[in-house]
Amino acid sequence: MSPRWRNAALLLLALAVGAAAVVWFLRSFERVPEQITLPAYGEPTYNPLFALREALRKDGVSAQSRRQLDLPAMALQPHDTVLMLEDPRQLTRPQVDALLDWVQGGGHLLLQVPAAGDDRPDSPATLLGRLGILPSEVPARCQPWQVAAQERHQEFCSGTRFNLAGSRRIELHWGDGLDDTLAYARLRYGIGRVDVLADMDFLRNGNGATGGLRDIPHRDLARLLLAPNYGKGTVHLVYAVQAPSLWKMVLQRGWPVWLPLLLAMLAWLWARSQRFGALLPSPREERRSLLEHVRASGEHLHRYGKTPLLYDAVRQAFLARLRRRAPLAAALTGDAQAHAIAEHLQWPLARVQSALQLPASQDDTALRERIRLLIQMRNQL
Incomplete structure (x- = not known):
């Protein structure tokens, strides 16, 4: 059977089934009017x-x-x-x-x-x-x-x-x-x-x-x-019937409106609030700056006679930068290194040699002067 005849046969079959259903419905059911008392309003x-x-x-x-x-x-x-x-x-x-x-x-x-x-x-x-x-x-x-x-x-x-x-x-x-x-x-x-x-x-x-x-x-x-x-x-x-208040009518008859709105508002508040802890973040505690810690450590070492450690720390910081900025001068030792540093910085040789010499442990003035010179030399590299 060709597709055209097959489709026509299916269409005729569908029409026949529909006609049979309509005939069955009309024979089985009858339109009957019915009076229904509606609830009072107004x-x-x-x-x-x-x-x-x-x-x-x-x-x-x-x-x-x-x-x-x-x-x-x-x-x-x-x-x-x-x-x-x-x-x-x-x-x-x-x-x-x-x-x-x-x-x-x-x-x-x-x-x-x-x-x-x-x-x-x-x-x-x-x-x-x-x-x-x-x-x-x-x-x-x-x-x-x-x-x-x-x-x-x-x-x-x-x-x-x-x-x-x-x-x-x-x-x-x-x-x-x-x-x-x-x-x-x-x-x-x-x-x-x-x-x-x-x-x-x-x-x-x-x-x-x-x-x-x-x-x-x-x-x-x-x-x-x-x-x-x-x-x-x-x-x-x-008749003197007490009319219900507006709030009572809203609660009794308006719940399909205000209940979803209330749930939506509570969900929004829950989403916007913090999950745990207080509503406001805890205030940050006071923190001391790094410079204060360094100064306190230096005062502690100076108080207990550890001033050579302070000088050595500043000297090592200078030498670390010298190795990065002037590796040839850093590879030398003794007076040759002092001559190279003075030539690189264009400083007097005596001044560079004074900065590279460890001061006496009780000479606070010399210690401050040498540390100051090392910091200046490090900044100029």
Whole structure:
């Protein structure tokens, strides 16, 4: 078979295999749409009452969300509603007075009872103390809640039950009858109302396709709680969630960026630093010069009567250079050598002969003079 026909056969075989694979894939698999609930992003991630606000707006009710209670900005009207998730004991005395004055004029306030036994005071000056609400240390219990044509629900399972001190105008209350603690109560205050709940978990954003206001019983319960001023004014939802600090967010979510940079910086510092010992080199110790050593050795020899050794060392240094510079003169001896050196240096003969003669051991002046002459002769060679 020629190469052309062989290549054509291989191409047809590859096309046939590809067509068979496509047919098998189309027969074995079917395109089916699937709905996937994406995780929350944006405001629902930090506002737990976002779903309640949107539900109220779709029902035609004016609703606003606020992180903290800001009475001047809210400008509360007699038929408004305020729902607070934050601990009422955090409110200041002026805020408590202004809030109760507004309720007394027809406002509707919904509170969540905080946990009992923590470090925050329950003095009579707080909002709970003014209303006579006493958090109980009784363990939390669920309250059954049944809506027609719906499954049986349990509410306030994780909340803090409470008692009411003194004579209060109780319009509604909800308890299981096992003791005098309540899971919910509606109090009349002036011409307004205060709803006290053990917890408000059913009003929060749901998780996935269920929970929160996605459940019909939760929507009915929320509608009953908001009934006094529903549709008459604005509903203010105060969720008071403490926003995480910038450093905490950087540590928790920014580690893919700062961790490699930190490792790179540590590697650079390790490469630039010394491997062993101190970071700075040890200072050099003081060293004496060679001339000082020579001078000290000469003084030592002179002190112990070894001056001929000093003269001989200088004479040998002169003769060593003489052998390199004037080898003929160095080969001679006695007066002939002195005549040759004097002629080479153009010095007086007597001066050269004096320099080549060993001085007396006790004559320091003659020793210095002869050493000086030998050094001069050596330098002139």
